[in-house]
Amino acid sequence: MLAEPRLLVVDDEELYCEACRRIFSRQGFVVEKSQDARRGLELAESNDYSAILLDVRMPEMDGLEFLRNLRATKPDVPVILMTGFPTIPGAATAVRLKASDYVTKPFTPEEITQAVRNLLNLGKASPTAGGSADRWTPASSEVRFLGRSWAQPGVDTTYRVGAVLPRSRVGNSIAATLPRIGEVVYRGLPLMDLNIVGDPCRVAVSPLSGVVVAVNPAVAEHPELLWSRPCTEGWVAAIAPTRPEEHWNLCRPRNVILVSRDSTAAGVQARQLAELGCRVRVEADAAALVAAAMNDEQPVLIFDEASLGAYGPAWAERVKMTVPAAKTLVLGTDNSPWETAYRQQKIFFYAIRPFDDYEITEVLDAMFCPGGRSAAHEAARTPSEPMRGILVRNHQGRKIYLAAFDGVLRAHRGLGCAIRKRLLDRLLPIETYLGDKPFDPAETLKTAKTVDHLFALMVKDMGRIPGTLVREQENHAGWTEGRGSNVTVWHIQPEAQGPRLEGLPPATIEGLADLIVEEIANA
Structure with missing residues (x-):
């Protein structure tokens, strides 16, 4: 592994070259790019790179020919293929030429970051690699907050994140669940949860989106650190952020x-x-x-x-x-x-x-995090029909369909209500389709052919913190085969006591709605 991680991006589209440069340079990578495959091959053969991001379809020389030529001189350099199709033509050849992984375009900053960091095992040497107290140095003393959750930048471009919780909220904790190294966390969605006597799940959200590169096991063993020394010994995770400037500017100092x-x-x-x-x-x-x-x-x-x-x-x-x-x-x-x-x-x-007795944590919490529930949760007991989908035309003029299955969304309460409100607040025209239907791969693919992009939303027990959102990583029979690149599948971890999302905390519902609407608006 090079002391300073170096990436080469080879793609005939400037959009993807520049996007990868921007995403990874913020994380401390040295990034070189080429829109010409032959020039990219010259760079790959004459320099040492931690990994190469390689487009499959390019003029003059496609990705497989590039890879075949590269292996003659650089048999072991990791290569991630980028493709606009759900399957790679010549996949067997790609495997034989030791392609390490592939990502489907269009990808999010979180997806490409997760692929590269997992490939290079960055932060995986130990539970606290890259984030231990003796190795991590803050870039400044400033800490900013999203609600109770905080973030602080480090000189190595990672951010430490955690939560400042009032003592009364942590006092009866019997366990804490931390994120997993290599896992993607999203701003406003669960970072950790506490199993508290009489309150089985109390979630702290992540103030930033990114990939977890380190966790602090001391918090799981000593939850009292979240109120006694929350911004020092009580940090929860170190994150390689994917949208650092944007999300840092949305956080507020106390x-x-x-x-x-x-x-x-x-x-x-x-x-x-x-x-x-x-x-x-x-x-x-x-x-x-x-x-x-x-x-x-x-x-x-x-x-x-x-x-x-x-x-x-x-x-x-x-x-x-x-x-x-x-x-x-x-x-x-x-x-x-x-x-x-x-x-x-x-x-x-x-x-x-x-x-003297940390009552100050209670008072500060009341001053900076006043109570109040969202409109979506105030309506939680209101009878509401299930929604099977929402059709949106975003500001780019693209038709986007959000498909919901097995009653996961309701029109006038919970996550469905929050999504509809945000879309209307953005002045986006929407059509709401009521009804409850099970997941049908063939029918969903048929719908996808009538729109520019389809987002499929489902609940799935993944053994994660309730409210965690994961893009599909497993194949469904009859689903991935023939699936177009205009389909994105989201799985949401439900509460343990039910298959739907009614029991999720208000902050988690709001975070999910923010993320989903942002993706729809920019698709």
Whole structure:
């Protein structure tokens, strides 16, 4: 294995050459590309590459001829074939010439990343390879959040991800299920789950999409790390991200303004907050405090009552008048003479020594992750007919059909409701087809011939975290044979207690809907 992974991409279409360069250069690969097969062969024969991504159908020289010539000088370099067809003409020849794998066009960044990383065994030397505490170095101190889940970039281009959970949510945990190395995780879909007494599945979602390259087994053995040291020893996984800039920019920092006139105490409190993923700014002046609060869209302020004394309630009142959306936590003291004055300002919370017993995790969770259920879940008990499909014309003018089987989608509740709402929010014209039908390969292939792309959505027990989405990796009898490249199959892991998706957490339903609609819109 080369010290710095190098890829060669050979494809006559600039779209795929540039897409692969962009995807893998972000992950620390050195990527060279060629749209000319003969020039690509010269590069392959004269340089050492970790792997070659090779298109099958090209003018002048096709992929199999390229591979045959390459094996004369480079018998062992791994080659992944890229094809717009579900089967490769001359597949037996490709196997004989030691093609390592193939991916079907169009592929997602997650699919091509998973193929390359699994082929090269990147991150598979041990459960924590590429992510162990002594080898992983953060690129910056900044941590950003999607709900309770956080991400932090590393100098090696991987991101550590995890979750900051309130102590009460983790206290009765008896087990934690982590993702698998080599598995694809998607933004907003399950990263891990906790088996909690009285609450069998509590999911933490992934803040980024990508391929898991390392996991932290300490979290499975000690779930309390998710509230005691969540952003250091309690990291859950390291991910090779496939859309790093896009998803990082969608995450938000947890900005906290710490109001204190005791610099020593403020330093200790700021470090404790930073360990919980907060970006802390300390203010000891009323004017500077108000200015800082005005610069934040929804400011979170923590007042140190002991150091502020009688100034505290007056400053809190001034902030509330200037920035009504501000949320204020007061670090109170026993028998305080100022508690009543603070409460008159309708502060968010008054807590006595919340850092001592990690009550601070409960308060921060309430401030940054307010409760509330999606419209799809508010309608969960509403009678709703099953949907067998949704026909969409996206903004590129392409006809897309989402086929649903065995009652997996309902028109007015759950995932079906969330998908329809998002499509309508994007002003995409849709036609909804009601009814419940089992999966029929022949009928589905017939439908696929009438549209530009068909997405087939099914539930399947894969032994994964409920809500996990996996693109089809196994063949169905009578299904893969003759299947066009305009068909994508998604399997969703259901809850253990039922074949459908009604029991999934609201955040998981929302994440699934976001991913499905994004794919439909861009197909």
